[in-house]
Amino acid sequence: MLLNRLFRERFLDVLASIYIYNEHRGYTSLDRVMEAVRARCPDDHEFIAAIAKHRADEHKHYVMFRRWFERQGRMPLKVDRTCGHIDNFIQAIFGCTIEDLDTETVITNAEEFEKLCRVIMLTEQRGMTQVEVLLKNSHVRSDPIMTRIFQIVEKDEPDHWMPYHGWLTTNGKVTARWRERWTDYWIHKSLMLAKLPALFVNGGAERLAVWPDEDDTVYALAA
Template sequence: MTNIIRRFRDRYLDVLASVYIYNEHRGYTSLDRVLLAVRAHCPDNQEFIAQVEKHRADEHKHYHMFKRYFQLRGQMPLRVGRTCGHIDHFIEQIFGCTIDELDTDAIIADPKLFEKLCRVIMLTEQRGMTQVDILLRNKFIKKDKIMMKIFKIIKVDEPSHWLPYHHWLSQNGDVRSTWRERATDFWIHKSLMLAKLPAIFIRRGTARMEFWPDEAEDILFEGTNAN
Protein backbone atom coordinates (compact mmCIF):
# COMPACT_ATOMS: atom_id res chain seq x y z
CA MET A 1 0.00 0.00 0.00
CA THR A 2 1.45 3.35 -1.02
CA ASN A 3 1.80 6.15 1.50
CA ILE A 4 -0.87 8.20 -0.28
CA ILE A 5 -3.42 5.39 -0.11
CA ARG A 6 -2.50 4.66 3.50
CA ARG A 7 -2.97 8.30 4.50
CA PHE A 8 -6.27 8.41 2.62
CA ARG A 9 -7.48 5.25 4.38
CA ASP A 10 -6.38 6.48 7.80
CA ARG A 11 -8.14 9.80 7.28
CA TYR A 12 -11.29 8.04 6.07
CA LEU A 13 -11.40 5.77 9.12
CA ASP A 14 -10.62 8.70 11.40
CA VAL A 15 -13.53 10.75 10.08
CA LEU A 16 -15.89 7.79 9.99
CA ALA A 17 -15.17 6.69 13.56
CA SER A 18 -15.41 10.30 14.79
CA VAL A 19 -18.86 10.66 13.25
CA TYR A 20 -19.99 7.34 14.70
CA ILE A 21 -18.74 8.02 18.21
CA TYR A 22 -20.62 11.34 18.19
CA ASN A 23 -23.84 9.72 16.98
CA GLU A 24 -23.61 6.75 19.34
CA HIS A 25 -23.10 9.07 22.30
CA ARG A 26 -25.90 11.33 21.14
CA GLY A 27 -28.02 8.24 20.64
CA TYR A 28 -27.80 6.71 24.10
CA THR A 29 -28.03 10.02 25.95
CA SER A 30 -31.11 11.00 23.90
CA LEU A 31 -32.69 7.61 24.55
CA ASP A 32 -32.73 8.43 28.25
CA ARG A 33 -35.45 10.96 27.43
CA VAL A 34 -37.20 8.56 25.08
CA LEU A 35 -37.31 6.01 27.89
CA LEU A 36 -39.00 8.54 30.15
CA ALA A 37 -41.65 9.07 27.49
CA VAL A 38 -42.11 5.34 26.82
CA ARG A 39 -42.44 4.47 30.51
CA ALA A 40 -44.99 7.23 31.03
CA HIS A 41 -46.94 6.68 27.80
CA CYS A 42 -46.91 2.86 27.90
CA PRO A 43 -46.53 1.96 31.60
CA ASP A 44 -48.09 -1.48 31.17
CA ASN A 45 -46.09 -2.46 28.09
CA GLN A 46 -43.07 -3.96 29.83
CA GLU A 47 -41.89 -5.66 26.66
CA PHE A 48 -41.67 -2.38 24.76
CA ILE A 49 -39.94 -0.69 27.70
CA ALA A 50 -37.39 -3.52 27.91
CA GLN A 51 -36.71 -3.28 24.17
CA VAL A 52 -36.06 0.46 24.38
CA GLU A 53 -33.79 -0.15 27.38
CA LYS A 54 -31.85 -2.65 25.27
CA HIS A 55 -31.65 -0.11 22.46
CA ARG A 56 -30.15 2.39 24.87
CA ALA A 57 -27.70 -0.20 26.25
CA ASP A 58 -26.58 -1.15 22.73
CA GLU A 59 -25.92 2.47 21.77
CA HIS A 60 -23.87 2.85 24.95
CA LYS A 61 -21.94 -0.32 24.07
CA HIS A 62 -21.27 0.93 20.54
CA TYR A 63 -20.00 4.24 21.88
CA HIS A 64 -17.47 2.45 24.05
CA MET A 65 -16.35 0.27 21.14
CA PHE A 66 -15.47 3.36 19.12
CA LYS A 67 -13.90 4.95 22.18
CA ARG A 68 -11.67 1.90 22.54
CA TYR A 69 -10.84 2.10 18.83
CA PHE A 70 -9.47 5.60 19.29
CA GLN A 71 -7.65 4.65 22.47
CA LEU A 72 -5.84 1.92 20.55
CA ARG A 73 -4.94 4.47 17.88
CA GLY A 74 -3.54 6.72 20.57
CA GLN A 75 -5.62 9.75 19.61
CA MET A 76 -8.88 11.50 20.36
CA PRO A 77 -11.79 11.69 17.90
CA LEU A 78 -12.26 14.68 15.65
CA ARG A 79 -14.62 17.27 17.09
CA VAL A 80 -17.42 16.90 14.54
CA GLY A 81 -20.36 18.01 16.70
CA ARG A 82 -24.03 18.12 15.80
CA THR A 83 -23.22 19.05 12.20
CA CYS A 84 -22.87 15.32 11.60
CA GLY A 85 -25.70 14.21 13.85
CA HIS A 86 -28.48 12.52 11.88
CA ILE A 87 -30.92 12.40 14.77
CA ASP A 88 -30.10 16.02 15.71
CA HIS A 89 -31.19 17.31 12.32
CA PHE A 90 -34.15 14.94 12.08
CA ILE A 91 -35.62 16.10 15.39
CA GLU A 92 -35.06 19.75 14.50
CA GLN A 93 -36.76 19.41 11.13
CA ILE A 94 -39.75 17.40 12.37
CA PHE A 95 -40.30 18.89 15.83
CA GLY A 96 -38.87 22.37 15.27
CA CYS A 97 -36.46 22.21 18.22
CA THR A 98 -33.24 20.57 19.30
CA ILE A 99 -33.18 17.21 21.07
CA ASP A 100 -32.38 18.95 24.34
CA GLU A 101 -35.36 21.29 23.89
CA LEU A 102 -37.80 18.48 23.09
CA ASP A 103 -40.83 18.76 25.39
CA THR A 104 -41.04 15.28 26.91
CA ASP A 105 -44.23 16.10 28.83
CA ALA A 106 -45.97 17.23 25.64
CA ILE A 107 -44.92 14.03 23.85
CA ILE A 108 -46.24 11.92 26.72
CA ALA A 109 -49.55 13.78 26.68
CA ASP A 110 -50.11 13.80 22.92
CA PRO A 111 -50.40 10.36 21.23
CA LYS A 112 -49.70 11.87 17.81
CA LEU A 113 -46.44 13.42 18.98
CA PHE A 114 -45.43 10.13 20.60
CA GLU A 115 -46.13 8.28 17.34
CA LYS A 116 -44.12 10.87 15.43
CA LEU A 117 -41.16 10.41 17.78
CA CYS A 118 -41.33 6.63 17.32
CA ARG A 119 -41.35 7.01 13.53
CA VAL A 120 -38.36 9.35 13.60
CA ILE A 121 -36.38 6.85 15.68
CA MET A 122 -37.51 3.97 13.46
CA LEU A 123 -36.46 5.73 10.25
CA THR A 124 -33.14 6.80 11.76
CA GLU A 125 -32.31 3.25 12.83
CA GLN A 126 -33.38 1.78 9.50
CA ARG A 127 -31.08 4.25 7.78
CA GLY A 128 -28.29 3.23 10.13
CA MET A 129 -28.80 -0.46 9.37
CA THR A 130 -28.57 0.17 5.63
CA GLN A 131 -25.41 2.21 6.11
CA VAL A 132 -23.74 -0.54 8.14
CA ASP A 133 -24.36 -3.03 5.32
CA ILE A 134 -22.64 -0.63 2.93
CA LEU A 135 -19.69 -0.09 5.26
CA LEU A 136 -19.12 -3.81 5.72
CA ARG A 137 -18.44 -4.00 1.98
CA ASN A 138 -16.03 -1.06 2.07
CA LYS A 139 -12.46 -2.10 1.23
CA PHE A 140 -10.92 0.16 3.87
CA ILE A 141 -13.19 -1.24 6.57
CA LYS A 142 -12.53 -4.82 5.45
CA LYS A 143 -8.79 -4.31 5.88
CA ASP A 144 -9.16 -3.00 9.43
CA LYS A 145 -9.88 -5.93 11.77
CA ILE A 146 -11.10 -3.77 14.64
CA MET A 147 -13.50 -1.75 12.51
CA MET A 148 -14.83 -4.91 10.89
CA LYS A 149 -15.46 -6.40 14.31
CA ILE A 150 -17.23 -3.24 15.49
CA PHE A 151 -19.53 -3.02 12.47
CA LYS A 152 -20.33 -6.73 12.55
CA ILE A 153 -21.52 -6.30 16.13
CA ILE A 154 -23.55 -3.24 15.16
CA LYS A 155 -25.09 -5.17 12.25
CA VAL A 156 -26.33 -7.85 14.65
CA ASP A 157 -27.78 -5.24 17.02
CA GLU A 158 -29.40 -2.91 14.48
CA PRO A 159 -32.67 -4.78 13.74
CA SER A 160 -33.65 -4.65 17.41
CA HIS A 161 -33.22 -0.87 17.32
CA TRP A 162 -36.08 -0.16 14.91
CA LEU A 163 -38.34 -3.20 15.08
CA PRO A 164 -39.75 -2.41 18.57
CA TYR A 165 -40.97 1.01 17.38
CA HIS A 166 -42.35 -0.54 14.20
CA HIS A 167 -44.22 -3.20 16.17
CA TRP A 168 -45.62 -0.69 18.65
CA LEU A 169 -46.77 1.64 15.88
CA SER A 170 -48.33 -1.26 13.98
CA GLN A 171 -50.40 -2.20 17.02
CA ASN A 172 -51.12 1.19 18.56
CA GLY A 173 -50.62 3.96 16.04
CA ASP A 174 -49.74 4.78 12.45
CA VAL A 175 -46.60 2.98 11.30
CA ARG A 176 -46.68 4.70 7.91
CA SER A 177 -44.15 7.50 7.82
CA THR A 178 -45.30 10.72 6.22
CA TRP A 179 -43.90 12.07 2.98
CA ARG A 180 -42.21 14.83 4.95
CA GLU A 181 -40.58 12.39 7.37
CA ARG A 182 -39.22 10.23 4.54
CA ALA A 183 -38.01 13.24 2.57
CA THR A 184 -36.32 14.71 5.64
CA ASP A 185 -34.52 11.45 6.37
CA PHE A 186 -33.37 11.20 2.74
CA TRP A 187 -32.16 14.80 2.58
CA ILE A 188 -30.27 14.63 5.88
CA HIS A 189 -28.50 11.46 4.78
CA LYS A 190 -27.54 12.88 1.39
CA SER A 191 -26.30 16.16 2.86
CA LEU A 192 -24.13 14.24 5.32
CA MET A 193 -22.71 11.89 2.70
CA LEU A 194 -22.22 14.39 -0.12
CA ALA A 195 -21.32 17.60 1.70
CA LYS A 196 -20.64 17.54 5.42
CA LEU A 197 -18.49 14.42 5.72
CA PRO A 198 -16.36 15.21 2.64
CA ALA A 199 -15.84 18.71 4.05
CA ILE A 200 -14.48 17.27 7.30
CA PHE A 201 -12.30 14.85 5.34
CA ILE A 202 -10.75 17.67 3.34
CA ARG A 203 -10.49 20.20 6.17
CA ARG A 204 -7.31 19.21 7.97
CA GLY A 205 -7.73 21.90 10.59
CA THR A 206 -10.60 20.14 12.37
CA ALA A 207 -9.68 20.01 16.05
CA ARG A 208 -9.80 16.88 18.15
CA MET A 209 -11.82 16.42 21.29
CA GLU A 210 -10.03 17.38 24.47
CA PHE A 211 -12.00 14.92 26.60
CA TRP A 212 -14.34 12.01 26.02
CA PRO A 213 -18.05 12.88 25.81
CA ASP A 214 -18.92 10.51 28.65
CA GLU A 215 -16.44 12.30 30.92
CA ALA A 216 -18.80 15.28 30.89
CA GLU A 217 -21.54 12.95 32.14
CA ASP A 218 -19.29 11.88 35.03
CA ILE A 219 -18.58 15.52 35.92
CA LEU A 220 -22.31 16.34 35.86
CA PHE A 221 -23.10 13.27 37.97
CA GLU A 222 -20.45 14.18 40.53
CA GLY A 223 -21.74 17.75 40.66
CA THR A 224 -25.27 16.51 41.24
CA ASN A 225 -24.12 14.27 44.08
CA ALA A 226 -22.19 17.13 45.64
CA ASN A 227 -25.40 19.12 45.87
Protein backbone atom coordinates in the same frame (compact mmCIF):
# COMPACT_ATOMS: atom_id res chain seq x y z
CA MET B 1 0.82 3.46 -1.68
CA LEU B 2 1.55 6.27 0.77
CA LEU B 3 -1.39 8.34 -0.49
CA ASN B 4 -3.68 5.33 -0.27
CA ARG B 5 -2.56 4.66 3.32
CA LEU B 6 -3.07 8.30 4.31
CA PHE B 7 -6.52 8.36 2.66
CA ARG B 8 -7.50 5.14 4.46
CA GLU B 9 -6.33 6.45 7.84
CA ARG B 10 -8.18 9.73 7.40
CA PHE B 11 -11.31 7.95 6.19
CA LEU B 12 -11.42 5.68 9.24
CA ASP B 13 -10.59 8.59 11.55
CA VAL B 14 -13.50 10.66 10.23
CA LEU B 15 -15.86 7.68 10.11
CA ALA B 16 -15.16 6.63 13.70
CA SER B 17 -15.43 10.25 14.91
CA ILE B 18 -18.88 10.55 13.34
CA TYR B 19 -19.99 7.24 14.83
CA ILE B 20 -18.70 7.95 18.32
CA TYR B 21 -20.67 11.22 18.27
CA ASN B 22 -23.86 9.54 17.07
CA GLU B 23 -23.62 6.55 19.44
CA HIS B 24 -23.08 8.86 22.42
CA ARG B 25 -25.90 11.10 21.24
CA GLY B 26 -28.07 8.03 20.82
CA TYR B 27 -27.77 6.45 24.23
CA THR B 28 -27.97 9.72 26.15
CA SER B 29 -31.07 10.82 24.19
CA LEU B 30 -32.77 7.47 24.77
CA ASP B 31 -33.00 8.25 28.48
CA ARG B 32 -35.68 10.82 27.61
CA VAL B 33 -37.40 8.40 25.22
CA MET B 34 -37.54 5.85 28.04
CA GLU B 35 -39.08 8.47 30.31
CA ALA B 36 -41.80 9.17 27.73
CA VAL B 37 -42.53 5.49 27.06
CA ARG B 38 -42.75 4.60 30.75
CA ALA B 39 -45.20 7.44 31.28
CA ARG B 40 -47.31 6.79 28.18
CA CYS B 41 -47.16 2.96 28.06
CA PRO B 42 -46.53 1.88 31.66
CA ASP B 43 -47.93 -1.61 31.13
CA ASP B 44 -46.10 -2.34 27.88
CA HIS B 45 -43.15 -4.08 29.52
CA GLU B 46 -41.93 -5.61 26.27
CA PHE B 47 -41.65 -2.18 24.61
CA ILE B 48 -39.91 -0.71 27.65
CA ALA B 49 -37.44 -3.61 27.75
CA ALA B 50 -36.72 -3.22 24.02
CA ILE B 51 -35.84 0.45 24.49
CA ALA B 52 -33.62 -0.43 27.46
CA LYS B 53 -31.77 -2.88 25.19
CA HIS B 54 -31.54 -0.24 22.48
CA ARG B 55 -29.89 2.14 24.93
CA ALA B 56 -27.51 -0.53 26.21
CA ASP B 57 -26.49 -1.41 22.64
CA GLU B 58 -25.82 2.23 21.75
CA HIS B 59 -23.62 2.56 24.83
CA LYS B 60 -21.79 -0.66 23.93
CA HIS B 61 -21.13 0.66 20.42
CA TYR B 62 -19.84 3.94 21.83
CA VAL B 63 -17.40 2.06 24.05
CA MET B 64 -16.16 -0.02 21.10
CA PHE B 65 -15.39 3.09 19.05
CA ARG B 66 -13.72 4.73 22.06
CA ARG B 67 -11.46 1.70 22.47
CA TRP B 68 -10.62 1.84 18.76
CA PHE B 69 -9.40 5.42 19.21
CA GLU B 70 -7.52 4.50 22.37
CA ARG B 71 -5.65 1.83 20.41
CA GLN B 72 -4.81 4.47 17.81
CA GLY B 73 -3.42 6.70 20.52
CA ARG B 74 -5.53 9.71 19.61
CA MET B 75 -8.83 11.39 20.43
CA PRO B 76 -11.77 11.63 18.01
CA LEU B 77 -12.24 14.68 15.83
CA LYS B 78 -14.54 17.25 17.39
CA VAL B 79 -17.95 16.88 15.74
CA ASP B 80 -21.07 18.91 16.42
CA ARG B 81 -24.75 18.24 15.89
CA THR B 82 -24.57 19.17 12.19
CA CYS B 83 -23.09 15.68 11.65
CA GLY B 84 -25.74 13.94 13.74
CA HIS B 85 -28.52 12.23 11.78
CA ILE B 86 -30.92 12.19 14.72
CA ASP B 87 -30.07 15.83 15.56
CA ASN B 88 -30.93 16.97 12.04
CA PHE B 89 -34.05 14.79 11.97
CA ILE B 90 -35.42 16.12 15.26
CA GLN B 91 -34.69 19.68 14.15
CA ALA B 92 -36.50 19.16 10.83
CA ILE B 93 -39.56 17.36 12.20
CA PHE B 94 -40.03 18.97 15.62
CA GLY B 95 -38.44 22.34 14.87
CA CYS B 96 -36.07 22.24 17.84
CA THR B 97 -32.89 20.62 19.11
CA ILE B 98 -32.94 17.38 21.08
CA GLU B 99 -32.22 19.36 24.25
CA ASP B 100 -35.23 21.62 23.62
CA LEU B 101 -37.64 18.81 22.77
CA ASP B 102 -40.47 19.05 25.30
CA THR B 103 -40.66 15.63 26.92
CA GLU B 104 -43.92 16.50 28.68
CA THR B 105 -45.59 17.32 25.35
CA VAL B 106 -44.33 14.05 23.85
CA ILE B 107 -45.83 12.20 26.82
CA THR B 108 -49.23 13.91 26.76
CA ASN B 109 -49.71 14.41 23.01
CA ALA B 110 -50.36 11.16 21.12
CA GLU B 111 -49.41 12.67 17.78
CA GLU B 112 -46.06 13.89 19.08
CA PHE B 113 -45.29 10.54 20.68
CA GLU B 114 -46.06 8.68 17.44
CA LYS B 115 -43.94 11.16 15.50
CA LEU B 116 -40.99 10.54 17.82
CA CYS B 117 -41.35 6.78 17.37
CA ARG B 118 -41.30 7.21 13.59
CA VAL B 119 -38.23 9.46 13.67
CA ILE B 120 -36.29 6.94 15.78
CA MET B 121 -37.46 4.04 13.61
CA LEU B 122 -36.40 5.73 10.36
CA THR B 123 -33.07 6.84 11.83
CA GLU B 124 -32.26 3.29 12.91
CA GLN B 125 -33.35 1.82 9.58
CA ARG B 126 -31.04 4.30 7.86
CA GLY B 127 -28.26 3.25 10.21
CA MET B 128 -28.78 -0.41 9.39
CA THR B 129 -28.57 0.26 5.65
CA GLN B 130 -25.42 2.35 6.10
CA VAL B 131 -23.65 -0.37 8.11
CA GLU B 132 -24.35 -2.87 5.32
CA VAL B 133 -22.63 -0.48 2.90
CA LEU B 134 -19.67 0.10 5.19
CA LEU B 135 -19.05 -3.60 5.68
CA LYS B 136 -18.38 -3.81 1.94
CA ASN B 137 -15.97 -0.85 2.01
CA SER B 138 -12.34 -1.82 1.38
CA HIS B 139 -10.98 0.71 3.90
CA VAL B 140 -13.22 -0.61 6.67
CA ARG B 141 -12.41 -4.21 5.79
CA SER B 142 -8.68 -3.45 5.86
CA ASP B 143 -8.98 -2.83 9.62
CA PRO B 144 -9.98 -6.08 11.41
CA ILE B 145 -11.06 -4.31 14.59
CA MET B 146 -13.19 -1.76 12.74
CA THR B 147 -14.72 -4.57 10.69
CA ARG B 148 -15.61 -6.47 13.85
CA ILE B 149 -17.17 -3.37 15.39
CA PHE B 150 -19.46 -2.91 12.40
CA GLN B 151 -20.34 -6.61 12.34
CA ILE B 152 -21.54 -6.26 15.94
CA VAL B 153 -23.44 -3.07 15.09
CA GLU B 154 -25.06 -4.83 12.12
CA LYS B 155 -26.22 -7.68 14.33
CA ASP B 156 -27.75 -5.28 16.87
CA GLU B 157 -29.44 -2.88 14.43
CA PRO B 158 -32.74 -4.74 13.79
CA ASP B 159 -33.55 -4.54 17.52
CA HIS B 160 -33.19 -0.76 17.31
CA TRP B 161 -36.01 -0.04 14.84
CA MET B 162 -38.33 -3.04 15.08
CA PRO B 163 -39.77 -2.20 18.55
CA TYR B 164 -40.95 1.23 17.35
CA HIS B 165 -42.33 -0.22 14.12
CA GLY B 166 -44.03 -2.96 16.14
CA TRP B 167 -45.62 -0.51 18.55
CA LEU B 168 -46.90 1.68 15.71
CA THR B 169 -48.39 -1.21 13.73
CA THR B 170 -49.87 -2.93 16.81
CA ASN B 171 -51.64 0.29 17.72
CA GLY B 172 -52.83 0.97 14.17
CA LYS B 173 -50.60 4.01 13.65
CA VAL B 174 -48.87 5.27 10.52
CA THR B 175 -45.33 3.84 10.35
CA ALA B 176 -43.89 6.67 8.26
CA ARG B 177 -45.21 9.72 6.49
CA TRP B 178 -43.95 10.81 3.07
CA ARG B 179 -42.41 14.01 4.49
CA GLU B 180 -40.53 12.04 7.15
CA ARG B 181 -39.09 9.60 4.61
CA TRP B 182 -38.02 12.44 2.34
CA THR B 183 -36.43 14.28 5.29
CA ASP B 184 -34.50 11.16 6.27
CA TYR B 185 -33.26 10.75 2.69
CA TRP B 186 -32.24 14.41 2.37
CA ILE B 187 -30.38 14.41 5.71
CA HIS B 188 -28.48 11.28 4.69
CA LYS B 189 -27.49 12.75 1.33
CA SER B 190 -26.40 16.07 2.83
CA LEU B 191 -24.23 14.24 5.37
CA MET B 192 -22.65 11.95 2.77
CA LEU B 193 -22.13 14.54 0.04
CA ALA B 194 -21.34 17.71 1.98
CA LYS B 195 -20.75 17.57 5.72
CA LEU B 196 -18.58 14.45 5.94
CA PRO B 197 -16.37 15.35 2.94
CA ALA B 198 -15.92 18.83 4.45
CA LEU B 199 -14.69 17.26 7.68
CA PHE B 200 -12.42 14.90 5.72
CA VAL B 201 -10.58 17.71 3.95
CA ASN B 202 -10.40 19.98 7.00
CA GLY B 203 -6.82 19.37 8.07
CA GLY B 204 -7.22 21.87 10.91
CA ALA B 205 -10.19 20.11 12.50
CA GLU B 206 -9.83 20.02 16.30
CA ARG B 207 -9.87 16.88 18.37
CA LEU B 208 -11.79 16.36 21.60
CA ALA B 209 -9.92 17.13 24.79
CA VAL B 210 -12.02 14.72 26.88
CA TRP B 211 -14.23 11.75 26.08
CA PRO B 212 -17.94 12.55 25.69
CA ASP B 213 -18.98 10.21 28.52
CA GLU B 214 -16.57 12.02 30.86
CA ASP B 215 -18.06 15.43 30.09
CA ASP B 216 -21.54 15.47 28.58
CA THR B 217 -21.25 19.19 27.86
CA VAL B 218 -18.68 18.45 25.14
CA TYR B 219 -21.35 18.05 22.48
CA ALA B 220 -23.74 20.70 23.80
CA LEU B 221 -22.67 23.02 21.00
CA ALA B 222 -24.57 25.76 19.29
CA ALA B 223 -26.43 24.70 16.17
